[in-house]
Amino acid sequence: MGGRERGPPRGRGLPPRRLRPRERPALSERVLVVIPAWNEAANLHGVVGELRGARPDDDLLVVDDGSTDGTAELARRLDCRLVELPFHLGYGAAVQAGVKYGLRRGYPVAVTFDGDGQHDPADVEPLIEAVRQGADVALGSRFLSPGAYHGGLFRRAGRRLFSLLLRALTGLRLTDPTSGLKALGPRGQTLFALARFPDRFPDADALVLARRARLALAERPARMRQSHNRHSMHGGGRAVAYTFNMFLSLLVAAAGRESDLRG
Numbered sequence: 001m002g003g004r005e006r007g008p009p010r011g012r013g014l015p016p017r018r019l020r021p022r023e024r025p026a027l028s029e030r031v032l033v034v035i036p037a038w039n040e041a042a043n044l045h046g047v048v049g050e051l052r053g054a055r056p057d058d059d060l061l062v063v064d065d066g067s068t069d070g071t072a073e074l075a076r077r078l079d080c081r082l083v084e085l086p087f088h089l090g091y092g093a094a095v096q097a098g099v100k101y102g103l104r105r106g107y108p109v110a111v112t113f114d115g116d117g118q119h120d121p122a123d124v125e126p127l128i129e130a131v132r133q134g135a136d137v138a139l140g141s142r143f144l145s146p147g148a149y150h151g152g153l154f155r156r157a158g159r160r161l162f163s164l165l166l167r168a169l170t171g172l173r174l175t176d177p178t179s180g181l182k183a184l185g186p187r188g189q190t191l192f193a194l195a196r197f198p199d200r201f202p203d204a205d206a207l208v209l210a211r212r213a214r215l216a217l218a219e220r221p222a223r224m225r226q227s228h229n230r231h232s233m234h235g236g237g238r239a240v241a242y243t244f245n246m247f248l249s250l251l252v253a254a255a256g257r258e259s260d261l262r263g
Contacts, residue, residue: 031055036098038115109183131185137215144175
């Protein structure tokens with residue numbers, strides 16, 4: 001992706017976190033949480049704080065997608081791992097860069113977790129457990145969680161359309177195929193890191209490719225909260241363009257070649 005990778009900074013920004021009295025798990029047992037972020041400085045502090053409070057042993061990786069509001073600098077101050085893309089490439093490119101980071105370092109599980117505050121850290125563990133039980137890709141579904149925020153009428157209709165289209169094209173019965181909350185095992189990470197899918201609207205395409213690669217998929221309930229960032233990756237009028245473009249992209253992916261499964 002052409003991004004620059006940075007580990008946690010030393011001696012800069014906020015004071016270093018206190019060392020916990022217990023040892024952290026070995027890398028081979030740890031989880032990498034990939035946080036794609038585009039102009040999320042207003043939300044990132046809260047997202048990182050919630051994740052660290054709920055999952056102190058996870059490694060947090062912020063993938064800054066060409067932000068102009070200081071998102072990358074805030075990630076450094078928060079002592080997160082950081083990948084900086086050279087300019088705004090899109091949500092899919094940010095996710096792929098983060099998954100590649102984890103795959104190269106041997107994390108057994110990578111979780112994609114949006115940087116706008118809509119995901120709940122409490123929903124991460126059931127997804128990880130699904131991967132440990134054999135799923136290659138586990139998705140968090142707001143439609144399996146009573147009382148979860150489902151978005152406006154247009155978004156709900158779009159997700160329903162994607163579910164029906166995905167079922168017709170692949171036989172997959174998923175309730176929330178556009179969910180950004182996912183846990184990926186080694187095979188799932190390999191697919192997301194190497195497959196060819198659009199930079200800006202990859203969600204349903206990735207599931208089509210996962211099906212063609214015979215990966216095991218699972219869904220678990222997840223609570224989605226409303227994002228108030230109109231300039232985020234999913235905000236404002238981008239939702240309309242996202243829906244239209246992903247509909248076309250899904251048709252193309254379903255008719256794709258075997259080479260699309262390789263980088």
